[in-house]
Amino acid sequence: METEMRASRNGRINIVLQDTLSQTERKRSAGFNNQFKQIEEAFNSFVGVKQIKTTIKQIYATVLINEKRKEAGLSSNQQVLHMLFKGNPGTGKTTLARRLAKLYVDLGILSKGHFIEAERADLVGEYIGQTAQKTRALIEKAMGGILFIDEAYSLARGGEKDFGKEAIDTLVKHMEDGHKDFILILAGYPSEMGRFLSTNPGLESRFPFILDFPDYKLEELMEIAHQMVRLREYQLTMEADRKLRDYLYHQLATKGRHFANARSVRNLMEKAIRLQAYRLVQTENYQPERLMEITAADIKFENE
Structure with missing residues (x-):
């Protein structure tokens, strides 16, 4: 009876140990996933960097595994x-x-x-x-x-x-x-x-x-523009959106000499916000929907 009880007790201990190990592995796995999620979140606002995010995850994984190898007494570089x-x-x-x-x-x-x-x-x-x-x-x-x-x-x-x-x-x-x-x-x-x-x-x-x-594609540049105005609580009218899209399409097609991808888009949007403010002050129109609205008249390019 004593031998059976000892075996049973050992069996329970083994079960507890296995459960503890599985909990540790789950926590470790959750830690990895949390760090990968942190990398994703760090670059959420970036457009067109999918491959770069993957590379950063690989870098982190390599650093982490090298630490684990060192803890296990294995060689690490x-x-x-x-x-x-x-x-x-x-x-x-x-x-x-x-x-x-x-x-x-x-x-x-x-x-x-x-x-x-x-x-x-x-x-x-x-x-x-x-x-x-x-x-x-x-x-x-x-x-x-x-x-x-x-x-x-x-x-x-x-x-x-x-x-x-x-x-x-x-x-x-x-x-x-x-x-x-x-x-x-x-x-x-x-x-x-x-x-x-x-x-x-x-x-x-x-x-x-x-x-x-790589240079941004048309849809990526439009996404950057929408992201910028959205973060500042503005929105483009349909006409403004179409005017901006046509301009960017032309710049990409002709490889405009002074076009600088997202930097040019940012400058255009900041200029549009200034022109919108100037227009509203002149008309004294301060309704909330007008304060948010960027029209085609606010989108000005170098030749305008």
Whole structure:
């Protein structure tokens, strides 16, 4: 009887242990899903970045699994997270990089999550030795966060004797040294960035993540416009919507010289809001529905 009771007790213990393990696994799985949901929510307002969101999830999953491998006594490799963004103006490169900094500190990937935006003048000095010093100081300032260098190809435009090459060499050297708590993102036009990578043999291999930011399609640009006015509690009339759509269609079809994707749409909508305000003050029409309404007359382009 005692043996049977012991077996029964052991059986109950086993059941409890299995249930506890399953609860732990469920909590862990829920944690993964919550983090993935957090990544989705961080980019909810971004249009046309589905592939980029998937890449960010893969990065987080790799970092997390490396931690789990370390806890289990298995070998783990430190994930290098430096990135290169290729895209035309107004495709969201800077905005997404800024959002990444906040997301990465929330996910525990970075310790501070601050965002430093720099250009050639912030790295390149006027005499020998100054460039390396300026570049190192900028990297030190960016530790724990993201250093974002837009139009990075400008560092290589001056030829062999230009100090920009010294900045590139300094960046390459410190990318490996500080990769545990520092992310460098270089950004610029697609064709220019391709040529830039060829200026230093070790440069491209330092960027495991090269993300393309394609030009927005017509429906995506319209979605951006609607999103902007909706967030500000405005709405486009049918005529205004049609006028904007026709203009954007023409810009995409002719590849307008000064058209800058979402940036141009944002400027158009901000201008429309100003013109709407001016129109309403002149007519002294302050009815709630009129305060929200953006008409075709409020949509003005450069040639109007």
